[in-house]
Amino acid sequence: MPSEAYPEQLEIVPLARPPKAVVSVPGSKSITNRALVLAAQLWNDGRLLKLTGALKSEDTEVMIDSLRRLGLHIETADAGETVFIGWPEGGRPDPASADLFVANSGTTMRFLTAYVATGEGRYRLDGTPRMRERPIEDLLEALRQLRVNACSEGGNGCPPVIVESSGLVGGKVVVKGDASSQFLSALLMVAPSAYGTVTVEVSGWVVSEPYVKMTVAMMRQFGMSIVQETPRRYRVEPSIRYGPQEYHIEPDASAASYFFAAAAITSGTVTVLGLSRKSIQGDVRFVDLLEQMGCRVEECSSGITVHGRSLRAIDVDMNDISDTVMTLAAVACFAEEPTTIRNVAHIRHKETDRLAALATELRRVGAEVDEFADGLTITPRPLHGAEIETYNDHRMAMSMALVGLKVPGIVIKNPGCVAKTYPGFWDDLEKLR
Numbered sequence: 001m002p003s004e005a006y007p008e009q010l011e012i013v014p015l016a017r018p019p020k021a022v023v024s025v026p027g028s029k030s031i032t033n034r035a036l037v038l039a040a041q042l043w044n045d046g047r048l049l050k051l052t053g054a055l056k057s058e059d060t061e062v063m064i065d066s067l068r069r070l071g072l073h074i075e076t077a078d079a080g081e082t083v084f085i086g087w088p089e090g091g092r093p094d095p096a097s098a099d100l101f102v103a104n105s106g107t108t109m110r111f112l113t114a115y116v117a118t119g120e121g122r123y124r125l126d127g128t129p130r131m132r133e134r135p136i137e138d139l140l141e142a143l144r145q146l147r148v149n150a151c152s153e154g155g156n157g158c159p160p161v162i163v164e165s166s167g168l169v170g171g172k173v174v175v176k177g178d179a180s181s182q183f184l185s186a187l188l189m190v191a192p193s194a195y196g197t198v199t200v201e202v203s204g205w206v207v208s209e210p211y212v213k214m215t216v217a218m219m220r221q222f223g224m225s226i227v228q229e230t231p232r233r234y235r236v237e238p239s240i241r242y243g244p245q246e247y248h249i250e251p252d253a254s255a256a257s258y259f260f261a262a263a264a265i266t267s268g269t270v271t272v273l274g275l276s277r278k279s280i281q282g283d284v285r286f287v288d289l290l291e292q293m294g295c296r297v298e299e300c301s302s303g304i305t306v307h308g309r310s311l312r313a314i315d316v317d318m319n320d321i322s323d324t325v326m327t328l329a330a331v332a333c334f335a336e337e338p339t340t341i342r343n344v345a346h347i348r349h350k351e352t353d354r355l356a357a358l359a360t361e362l363r364r365v366g367a368e369v370d371e372f373a374d375g376l377t378i379t380p381r382p383l384h385g386a387e388i389e390t391y392n393d394h395r396m397a398m399s400m401a402l403v404g405l406k407v408p409g410i411v412i413k414n415p416g417c418v419a420k421t422y423p424g425f426w427d428d429l430e431k432l433r
Contacts, residue, residue, distance in 0.1 A: 004295050004302035004415030005282070006419070006426075007154075007415065008413070008414070009411050009412060009413045009414070010315060010401075010404065010411065010412045010415040010426065011051075011286075011409070011410070011411045011412075012401050012411070012412065012429075013404070013408075014404065014406055014407065014408055015266055015268075015405050015406075015433060016433060018266050018267045018268035018269070018308065019262065019263070019266060019268035019269070019270060020269045020270075021259075021269075021270050021271070021432050022255055022270075022271045023256075023259045023270075023273070023275075023428055023431055023432075024251065024273045024274065024428075025251045025252050025255040025259070025422075025428070026029050026055045026056070026057070026081075026251070026252055026255060026422060027053040027054050027081065027249040027250070027251060027253075028249055028252040028253065028281055029055050029057060029059050029060060029107070029252060029254075029402055030107065030211060030214065030252075030281065031053045031218070031249045031280070032051070032055045032060050032063075032249055033059065033060060033063050033105075033107045033108060033282070034052075034107075034111070034185070034214070034215060034218050035218065035249060036051070036064065036067060036083070036085060037111045037112075037115055037190070038187050038189060038218060038222045038230070039051070039070055039085045039086070039222070039241075039243065039247075040060050040067055040070075040085065040087075040115065041115075041118070041189075041190070041192060041193050041240050042073045042086070042087075042222070042240060042242065042243035043087065043091065043240055043242065044242055044243060045135070046086065046087070046088060046089030047083050047086060047245070048073065048075070048084035048086040049084070049086055049244065049245065049246070049247065049250060050082065050083075050084055050245065050246040050247065050270065051082065051083040051246075051247050051248075051394070052082055052247070052248045052264050053081060053248050053249040053250070053251070054080065054081025054082065054083045054249050054420070055081075055249070055252065056076075056081065056423070057419060057420060057421050057422065058103060058105070058419050058420055058421075058423075059105040059107065059108060059420055061079075062101070062102045062108050063100075063102075063105065063108045063111075063112070065084070065099075066100040066102060066108065066112055067085070067333065069095075069100060069352020070094070070095060070098055070100075070108055070119070071087070071088070071092065071093045071095060071117070072085060072087065073086055073087065078208050079221065081291055094119040094121055095119075095121055096121045096122070096168050097121050097123065097124075097125075097128075098109075098116070098121070098122075098123050099124045100116075100126070101127065101270065102126070102127045102131065103127055103128055103131070104128040104130050104131050104351060104392070104420070105127070105131075106134060106180070106350070107182060107211070109125060109127060109131060109134070109135065109161070109184070110139060110182040110183060110185075111189065112184045112290070113125055113136065113140070113143070113150070113161050113163060114139065114143065114186035114187055114190045115186075115187070115189075115190050116165065117163055117167075117190065117195035118165070118166055118167060118168050118190050119141050119163045119165060120165065121161070121165070122163070122164045123162070123164075123165075124153070124160060124161070124162055124163075125160065125161045125163070126159055126160040127159055127160075128429050129419075131336060132154075132159050133158055134158060134278045134349055135157070135159065135179060135235060135349060136159060136183075137152060137157030137158075138176045138179055138180075138183050139162065139175070139183040139186060139187070140152060141175075142174070142175040143163070143187075145171070145172070145173045145174065146168055146169065146170075146171055146173055146198070147169050147171075148163060148164070148168065149162075149163070149165070149244045149401050150162070150163045150164075151165040152166075155412045159205060167193075167194075167195060168190065168191070168194035168198070168420070169194065169195050169196060170194040170196025170198050170238070171196065171198065171199070172198075172199045172200075172201065173187060173198065173199070173201070174198050174201045174202075174203050175187055175200060175201075175203065175205055176204055177202040177205060177206035177207065177209070177232075178204045178206070178207055178346070179346060180207065180208075180346065180349070181206055181207055181209060181325065182211070184200065184202060184206065184212055184215075185289055186213040186228065187200050187313075188200060188212075188215055188216065188219065188234060188236060189215060189219065191226075191236035191241055192219070192224045192225070192226075192237070192238060192239040194236075197235060197236070197237055197238070198235075198236045199234070199235050199236075200233070200234045200235075200236070201232060201233045201234075202232040202233070202349065205223065206232075207319055207322070207346045208319065208320060208322055208323075209259060209282075209319075209320055210283075210285075210320050211282065213280070213282070214281060214282070216228065217280050218280070221244070221247070222230070222243050222244065222247070223243055223244070224236070224239045224240075225239040233294060250274065250275070250281060250424075251272065251275050252281075252422075253281035253282075253284040253286070254281075254283045254323045254324060254421075254422070255421070255422050255425075256272040256275055256283075256284075256286075256304075257283060257323075257324045257327040258285040258327055258398050258399070258401075258402060258429075259272050259428075259432075260286060260287055260290055260306040261286075261290070261327045261328070261399075261402050262271065262375070262402055262429075263295070263401055264293065264305040264306060264308045264309075264311060264331050264332065264334075265305065265308065265331055265334050265403075265406055266308055266405055266406060267308040267309065268308050269305060269306070269308070270305065270306055270432070271303050272303050272304055273302055273303040273306070274302075275303050275304050276299060276303075276304065277299055278285065282320055283323055283324050284304075286321060286327065286328070287304055289316060289324075289328060290306055292312070292314050293311045293312050293313070293314055293331065293335060294309040294310055294311050294312045295307060295308055295309050295311075304407075309335040310336065311331065311334055311335040311336060312335060312336060312337070313332070313335045313336060313337035313339045313348070314335075314339055314340075315339070315342070316339075316340070316342065317342050318341050318342070318343065318344050318375075319343040322344045322346065322347050323357075323395065325334070325341055325344050325347060325354065326358060326395045326398075326399035326400075327329025327398075327399050327401065328341060328397075329358050329362060330399045330400065331402070332378040333367050333380055333383060335380055336380070337380075338364055338377050338378060338379040338380075339378050340375065340377045340378075340379070340433060341376050341378075342374060342375040343374055343375065344374055344375055345375075347371055348394075350393070351393040351396075352391035352392070352396070354393070354395070354396070355371055355375065356371065357389075357391050357393065357396055358396075359371040359376060361386075361388050361389060361396065361400055362378060364387075364389075365383050365385070365386045365388075365403055366381050366382055366383040366384050367379065367380065367381055367383065368380075368381050383406075383407045384407065385407060385408055385409015385410055385411070386410065386411070387411045387413060388400045388410060388411065388412050390412060390413055390414045390415075392414060392415050393417060393420075394418045394421050395418075396410050397414070397415055397417050397418050397425075398418055398422065398425055400412060401429060405432070
């Protein structure tokens, strides 16, 4: 539904029978925003790179708006699913200054903070009140190692961010990996624009490591030179040349998780088109967890199908696929025994403190939840209807809606928050009926 049509709250009506449905989900947000940043560094003599299958959502729109403010020529077609992007003929006309607003898009804030460091000027990046609470100091410190003047305007390590740069000179940089993989991805993606070789070393372990693998794979697809010398060290050579003329963006595996979970919860059968287990998105591994819980998973040339079955409990480390923690938590409410989710402390710094919010809302519908520092144990109990607070978090709204497919009386407050990454979610959820 159009963004202006979202109601203040939305009651989820339980399905009358197990669904047998085929669903197409929109393009990956993670791939779309990475593709935009990578394309913004290519020198194509005025030719525009065509991105197909792109996601049109709040997170991608703020990225596109910001890149336009920085001088990129961007056109859209096919309701935003096709994007043409490139520099005007003659090269990159960096503005002397720019003030960018990124709403609550973490990828846009992190990626553009690094990207503007490749330019010459003074840039300010700001966002919503929640964005002003999301840490970014590890990335700023890394940029300072590359002789970029990057700081938190308020001095608290959070946005607004000020970046003053004369371009990236190259060199060695050490970045922490335990708060967000996006800091590492941001540095890697802009390193080809440096004047010299950039060596990036990671301090400690990396959360959500599949997203870093996605970044590396996409850089190579865009013709950029990156070598992973050790598990924690990358070397990137200056390599901004002509890029591909066209790049296709996969369907969003995180978005697909809601429909795979719907099959599991309702004992139905749901196929998501266009995805395979060979996807560059780590979140496709969510179907492996459903398989462990008892579902049957099939893959064919058209996509992945999940057949719901009686659900067993699992004990799982979800650090690598933490965007699907909320989805699995909804499924866990319908398992036979307690399910434990571990090693995801970093999701406390997302759109909301996702562990605390999940514990609160699952208890609200009757589940028993034990919250600990880096995860949750969810013990199934008889569930009942309730009004669900979403904390303006798109994943809270979509995950808790799944409970309503089986339990009467689930009401989602502020359902419009799904526009951040999946504006058409409620329409697609209705296709299960």
